[in-house]
Amino acid sequence: MRSNLHRSTLVRQLEGCLPTGAAAPGDVARQDVAERLGQWLNVADAISLSSAHATIAAAGRQAARVSGQPATAAATLQAELERVRAVLSQSISTRDAKHKPDPDDLDTEFALCLQRYQDQQRRLEMSVDALRGHVRQTLAQGSPRLAQLAALDAVLDDMLGGREQRLLNNVPALLKARFTALRQAAAASDTPRDLHWLQGFNTELEQTLLAELDHRLQPVVGMIEAVDS
Template sequence: MSQATTHFAAASPRLLRYLAELGLARPEVSRQHFTRRLGALFDLQDSIAIAAVHGGLGKPGPAALPATDVTSLFLAGRGAILRSAARAFDPDGGARIRFPGLDPADPAARATSMEVEPYLGFYRAQQSDAEHRVRRLQLQVREASAGRSAQLDQLCALDAVLARSMSARTRGFFSAIPRLLQTHFETLRASYRPQGTDEAEAAALWQQTLQRYRLDMRGMLLAEIETRLLPVTGLVEAVEAHQMKETHD
């Protein structure tokens, strides 16, 4: 396994499966390896902040939203983030930053379209947009989840501490994906072998190669977003579990 793929020992199953399908990572994950790597992510200052959260909080205030509204808030935000990401890969989607639409029928443009950097620049821009959108949704869900119980308030406070502590590390974690996408592009480019000298045929073959890469990159970004959303998903599930317990008690 390459140095880049070792970053994904703590990734979501969907992202791991997608990396494995593209031949960029092995799908198996050691729980012991995950625990050891997770513990290494926190320094002394982080540990002190986490310990302070476990020290207890005051009496919870009133809940901002009913539990069902917290779920709706999350689902609406998640849907908007995923739709925005998918639209960036649609030539007619109207996104401000779109997957590079170079014309492979033009020999000069086709040569340019065989360089990986424009695609990686596009992906990094999508990562930055997803990061900001997920962070905003996480804050909204955290604020809406507070005030239900001391335990949930403690979880919300812990979520805030972890979000601050993990932001730089998370960015480094996901920075490995463009390197893997570069490897995948180079593999596809190496397999591009037009027969003969027919320009139209060569252009069509490269167009098919770019289409495959576009779909693979799209799938990778959507899987990455699902991974970024895991902390928010966990918070919503905790609110739902609390509501269910309250209903049955």
């Protein structure tokens, strides 16, 4: 079974951070889907997933028994999604206008960039997790089909969320490699003290965060789309 899905924006963005000749994330993504998923799940996970089938079925039966529940409002959820996306996107794109990089202390400059990225990562995680939980709770009060979807998302989040976060925690290392490559190229140029490359790096950092935001929001988008399907 081969994946025909297009590479995500985040994968494409990170490919630009890799050293020349390094294996691209997209190369891994084109491997057999079942094989890759098997590397994420161990025997205990498989047992948990099997047991979760009963939980998901029970969620559907419970939703069917509950009467008088309001219909799930896709428009309301979509508006909340767009609000969260806009707030986080604005936060990512906001820079300190007073900061002036020191060309003689670029190690400190990268440390500041790294701190900025990690602060934004934590904000993305907290905000999107809260939104995802809210959407699940809303779907759980809807039809049996939506309640089962909410239960399935909760199971997959518990099972795969930790591994996903560990992988996302590796992004700063790729950014460091990109920073180092740009710094070395600038040092070898005729204008080694010209820091235009640093502006470009900060733009790439923001683009990577925006791509990570899109990645984190995918389960939320999928659940909201399911409401009207």
